[in-house]
Amino acid sequence: MMENLNPNSYRFDDYLKRRDSLDFYADDPMAQAVVRHYCGDLWEEVDREARSLSRKVSFRWKELAEAAALPEKRPAVEHFDAYGRRVDRIVRPLETELLEREVFSEALFSERTHPWVKLVKMFLIYQLGEACIACPVTCTEGLVALLDKFADTRELMRIRTHCKEGLDGRFAIGAQYLSEIQGGSDVPANRVEAVEEGGTWRLYGNKFFCSATHADYALVTAKPRGSDAVALFVVPSWLPADEEKRTRNGFTIDRLKWKMGTSELPTAEITFNGATAYPVGPLERGLANVVGIVLTLSRLTVGLSSAAFMTRAVREAKAYAEFREAFGQRIDRFPLVASQLAGMERTAQRTLAGAFRLYRSFLGLPDGLKGGLAADEPDEVRKLRFDVRELIMLQKITAAWDAPDVIRGAMSIFGGHGVMEDFSALPRLYRDAAVNELWEGPRNVLLTQIHRDLSRVRGWYPPAEFVGRILEGAPEGPVKELSREAEELLSGPITHPVNGETMDRARRWDRFCQRLTQLYQELALEEVDNAR
Template identity: 30%
Template sequence: MSQTPAHETLATHEVMNQPAARGDLDLWGDDPALQTHAGASGADGDHLADYGAKMGTQAMRAAGRDANRHPPELVLFDAGGRRLDEVRFQPAYHALMQAGVGAGYAALPWEGAAGGHASHAAMVYLTSQVEPGVCCPMTMTYAAIPALRADTALLGEWVPKLTARAYDLEAKVLARKAGATLGMAMTEKQGGSDIRSNATRAVPEGDHYRLTGHKWFCSAPMSDGFLTLAQAEGGLTCFLVPRWLEGGRNGIHIQRLKDKLGNRANASAEIEYHGALAHRLGEEGAGVRTILEMVHHTRLDTAMAPAGLMRAALDHASHWARHRSAFQKQLIDQPLMRSVLADLALDWEGTLALGLHVARAFDGTSPRDRAFARLGVALAKFLGNKLCPGLVYEAMEVMGGMGYVEDTPLPLLYREAPLNSIWEGSGNVICLDILRTLAREPLAGEALSEELAQVAGQDARFDAALRAHMQTFPKPPGEAQARWYAESLATLLTASVLLRHAPDAVAGAYIATRLSEPRGRVAGAIGRIDTGAVLARLGGFSQ
C-alpha cells in the first residue's frame, strides 16, 4: 500500500540527515548469506523466497511492532465469576501466527519434502527478524511431533491437526478444530532445569490420568494441549494434557502471566493442574527420555533465532550507517565504523552458517546424522546465543541515541537477545550436555572429527588452531573447563562450515579474527580484514 510522504520542511527546521522510511523489504532477496547457506543445507529456496518477501513487507513489520506494544491480557473470569483462564491477544499477533502456520513453519519438516528441517530453520531465522515472540508456540508445535511418536493413538489424533497449516484460535475440542498448536509445561519452582525433582502428581483413572500440581513456566498457555511431566507410580512420566474437553474446559488454571524482559507478544504463564485429564505419552518412568525428543528439536530453533535477531540488528545499523553522515563523511565510509560492522557481521554469518549446517543433519536419516545433530545443535545454540546480546548492543550503539528509543526495533531486539540462551537449557546446562553426549555417544565425537577434518589443508591458520585445541583438550575436560571447551569447538566448527560455503574473504576473516591473530575483547578491535567483502554479505553494500 502506497503512503503519502511525510512533511520534511517543518516550521522550525528542515528534516535532514535522517534515513527515509524503508517500505517493504525482501528478507530473502536482500540476504546473500542466507541464500548461500540455505542452499548448502538443502533448504527450499523458492519457498523461502516467498516467505521472506511476505514477512519483510511494511504491513508485517508493523504487525510485529503492534504485537509487542500491546502484550497479551489474562482474563481469568467472565462477568458472572465463572472461570475462563484465557489469554487475549492483539489482532496483529494472530495475523503473524496465521502467516507462519499457513506457510508451514510447524508442518514443513514433517510433510516429506527434501530439506524440510533446513527450510523450517530458515523460517525461524526470517520470522525472528520481524516478531520473535510468535516463534515460541509454532516452535513447540513443530518440536512436539517426534515426542508424540511414543504413542501411536495420540500421534494419529494430534499430528494431522498440528501439521494442518491452519491457524484456528477458537476454544474448542481438538476434533472440531481445523488446526492446533501444542505447548510445554515442565519447569517447577523447586527444580528449574532439574526436572527430575518435579512434584506434580499423576493418578491413573481408567484409560487416562489426573494431574495435580503447579508449573512455574508454561509456554504459550493458549495452546490446544501441553506436553508436561508428572510423577506417576512408576516415576517421572510424560503426559499430553488437552486444553479443551468435550463439554468443557480441562482443569488447567492460569495463576498469572510472567512479566518478562522481552518476548512480550508471547504469553508465558504459571499454571496449576487441578485434576486435569492427561494422556500418558510413553511408559511410566520414561518421561525424561520422551520429552527430550521435543527438547532436541526446540534447540534447533533456539540456535537459529539468535542469527535472525543479529541479522535484524545489523540490517538496521548498516542501513543507518549508509544513510547518515557525521563530520562531513557517510558513517559507512569511516574505517572504524566499517571495522565494527564487519566484525559483527562475521559473528552473524557464522551463527547463520552453523545453524543451517546443523539443520541439514536433522534432515539426515543415518545414525551419524542423528549423532551429529544432537552434538552440533548444542554447540550452535551455545555459541550463537552468547554472541547475540553483545552484537545487538553494538548495533544499537552504531545508531547512537536513536538506537535506544522505541521508535526503532533495536530495544525490542535487545530485550529478546538473552532469551534463547536461557530457553531449553542455559549455557551451563548445554555445556554439560555436550560433555555427556561425547561420553555416551562415541559416534557423535567421530562425526564431529569428520566435520573438522573435511577442511584440513585449506587454511594453515585453521589447521594450527585445530592442533592447538587438541593439545589443550586431548580429551573432553571436566566441568570447570566446559565453557572454554564448548566455545573452542563451536568456533572451529563454524570456521569449517564457512570454509566450505562462504566466500574466501569471509572465511579467512573469521579464522584470522577468531582463531588466529591477536585481537581485543570488543567489537572492531581486530586486525586488517577485507571489510568490503564481509559487509557485502549484509546486502546493500558495494565493495
C-alpha cells in the same frame, strides 16, 4: 499553508524508505547462497518458497509484529467472566492473533512441507523477533515430532492431525510445560503427579514457567503416582466438548509472568487440578524423550533464531550507517564503524551457515531423533548421532551468547537512537535474544551436560576423535590444539569440588566450547564461500 518555522529540518525519510523497502530474503545474498549450497538439489524449490514467504514477512507481518509489541498491548489473563465463572482467558491484541493465524496457515509441519522449506521459512519468520510466534512454532515442532513417533490412540492421532494438517481450516498450536519452581532445568526433580483414574490419566500440581499459555495443547512432564520416573503427557487446553466455550481442561492459569523480553508471549504459572492427559511414549522413557527429541529440536531452533535476530539487526544497522552522516561524511566510512559492522556481519553469517550445516547432518540421522543413544546401532551411526546431539547444544550456547553482543553492537551504530523503542526493533530484539539464551537450558547447564556426555563415551569415542570429526576440513594446527585441550579438560571434573583447580578447568571448558563451535561455523561459511 503554515510556514514551517522549526529550524531543525533534519529528516529520516531516506533511511526509513530504504529500511522499510528491504526484503528479508531477496535483499540477502548470503541467505540465498546458504540455501543454494546446503539445500542441494532442492534449492530451487526452497528459494522459490523463501521468496514468496519473504514478501509477507518483510512487510505485512513485520508491521503486525511491530504493532503487537507496544507496551499497552501486552497479553493479560481474564480470570472470571461477568457471571463469576472461572475462565482464565488469555487476552491478546488482534495483530498477534492475525499474525499467528497467518503464520501457522503456512502448514510448516505438514507432510507436504519439505524440512528444508520449513527451516528457511522459520529463519525468515524468526527475524520478526518473538512476536508470540517463535516460541509457539518451536514448541509445536517438538510436539509434532513426538506424536510422529508415538501417536497410537485416537486422541493423539487427532491432535497430530490438528497440528500438522489442520482441522476445519485451523492449525493447532503447541506448548511445553516442563519447569517447576524447585528446579527449572532439573526435570527429574518434578513433583507434578499423574494419576490414572478409571482408565483416564489426570495431572495434579504446579508448573512454574509455562510459555505459549494460549496454546491448544501442551507437552507436560509428570511422575506417575508411585514412580520416580518422569513421563510425558499431552494435555489439551480444552476437551473437544468444551472447545467452543474455551472451558479449561482441569487447570487454572494463576498469573502471567512479567519478563524482560519476549513480552508478547504469555508465560504463566499453572495449577493442574485433575486435567485430562494423554501419555505419549513409554511412561518410563519420558525424560529421555523430552531431552532427546523435544528439547533437542528446541535447542536446534534457538541457534537458528539467534542467527535470524543477528541477521536483521546487522541489516538495519548497515542501512542506517549508509544514511547517517557525522563530521561531513557517512558514518559507514569511518574505519571503526566499518570494522564493527564487518565483525557483526561475519558473526551473523557464520552462525547462519553453521545452523544450515548442522541441519544437513540432522537430516542425515537414520530414523531421526531418538531418546538417547542406541547401543545396537553401528559405531558410525552412534558417532553421527552423538555428534549431532552435542553440536546442537554447542550451537545453542554459542549462537545464543553471540546474539545479544551483535544486537548490542548494532544498537550502538544508531547512537542514542539505538535504545529508542519507537525508532527501531533492535531494543526489542536485544531483550528477546537475552531471554532466548535461557530457553531449553542456560549456558552452565549445557556446558556441564556436554562435558558429562563426552566423559561418558570416551571409552568408545575418544575426545580427540570427536574434535577431529567436528572440524573435518579445518587447518591441522587448530584441530590438534583443540584435540589436546579436549583430552586434558576431560581428565578431571568441572562440577566438584569448588576450588581453584575445578573453577579454572570450568572457565577453560567454557572457552574451549565457544572456540570449537565458532571454528565449526567458520568451516560452514567457508563451504558456502567456496561454492559461490
